[in-house]
Amino acid sequence: MPASALDLVALTQSIKDWGRDLGFQQVGIAGLDLGEHEQHLERWLAAGYQGEMDYMAAHGHKRSHPEELVPGTLRVVSLRMDYLPADTLMAQRLGDPEKAYVSRYALGRDYHKLIRKRLQQLAERIQQQIGPFGYRAFVDSAPVLEKAVAEQAGLGWIGKNTLVLNRKAGSYFFLGELFVDLPLPVDPPQDREHCGRCRACLDICPTAAFVAPYVLDARRCISYLTIELKGPIPLELRPLIGNRVFGCDDCQLVCPWNRFARPTAQQDFQPRHSLDNAELASLFLWSEDEFLARTEGSPLRRAGYERWLRNLAVGLGNAPSTIPVIEALQQRREDSSALVREHVAWALERHAQASTGGAARP
Known part of the structure; x- marks a missing residue:
């Protein structure tokens, strides 16, 4: 079905509903202009702060230009999924020097496979609704400025600790993206940060x-x-x-x-x-x-x-x-x-x- 014949507003709402059905806590739609984030990345790389992570400097401008990474992309569907297990006693474990502290995101199964599978299921639901369309799913697996995309999609702001923060959910969540060739209406970007004077x-x-x-x-x-x-x-x-x-x-x-x-309600985490x-x-x-x-x-x-x-x-x-x-x-x-x-x-x-x-x- 051509995009001109679609009710894009209704489709966008359906995508958000389906995303929540698949275990994502929030879904937003971003455009392709990542603005000052490209310059921030270039300054960061010039300072050498990436260390041995040479992949951060690879792929030219594809990281900050989704349409170059996946030609034909018009929008990015950004999704977040909470991962924090209940009652893992973080402060207590850090305070016991004979215990091993493992970052809470890594205590369960690898999130890449789970989220990628859910993104594929979301794409299939869209396809059932409108027929074939162009898409690619990413979960921390390609040159994508996922935090910038999440900010543009209204999922939160990039805090002083360089993580995406959400006023209703904090920062213990994973991000995933679905690049699509559909001209969906975009969500208002998070244009304010709420860190204030806190350091x-x-x-x-x-x-x-x-x-x-x-x-x-x-x-x-x-x-x-x-x-x-x-x-x-x-x-x-x-x-x-x-x-x-x-x-x-x-x-x-x-x-x-x-x-x-x-x-999180996800047993895998x-x-x-x-x-x-x-x-x-x-x-x-x-x-x-x-x-x-x-x-x-x-x-x-x-x-x-x-x-x-x-x-x-x-x-x-x-x-x-x-x-x-x-x-x-x-x-x-x-x-x-x-x-x-x-x-x-x-x-x-x-x-x-x-x-x-x-x-x-x-």
Whole structure:
């Protein structure tokens, strides 16, 4: 059916209704002009804040021009899905240095597959209604400025911690996009930010990764260090990581808007293998086969076994000098990975210094 014959207003409302039926908490329609976000990205890249994430500089202007990434695109349907499990005791786990802290988005199954499947189902419902149309679905899987798109679609504003914030839902949600060749009416963009004078996220960051409001130096961000960085974690940052072994939620934990965050109803996002209450020492003893079995379908696979052990070694180096901590580290002194051995040696040296009254722990 040609677009001129469609009731685009009614179709847009149907798309939002279907999106909610599929488990998304909000759906918005964005145009293609991402305005100053392109210049912000270029300044960020010029400063080198992307670190080893070379893909952030790839693809030319396709990241900020949806119509170049997918020719024929006229609108972007932006959707958000809450992921925060209930009662995962974030502050308590961070305050227990022998526990492993895993970012709450990574406790359950990998969100990419679930959201991509739901986006495909949404596209099929549209197709059942209007016939064939052009579309592509993306979930953090292509050069898309998804936070800018979400802001343009009215889903929230990009806060000082560089995350999308929503006045009714905080920031614990995933984003997905459906690029379409339909001239749907766009939603009013979020043209105001509501952070005000608050700088709680900037002040809480353990590694001082925010060089200014709205500007993150990824090279100091714990999420980058524990997930994206392939080599050794810089020495000066290791003590600051504490027990965070995969990602970091500190800047969300202190955000006042997250008092409105609601627990997810998605069973796939519930904690698996007790990762919301696991001991560093016990995780460090997983064999590679155990790691692969217990992280099947999990975001933790992104780090891989070697970097998982690297991260845990740092956590153990920051933990109290208990018998389980020291014994776990000693069992991997001769690990086959040079990367793991280096971080184990650092951790054991930290404990040796502490036991002899040497250099104080930062």
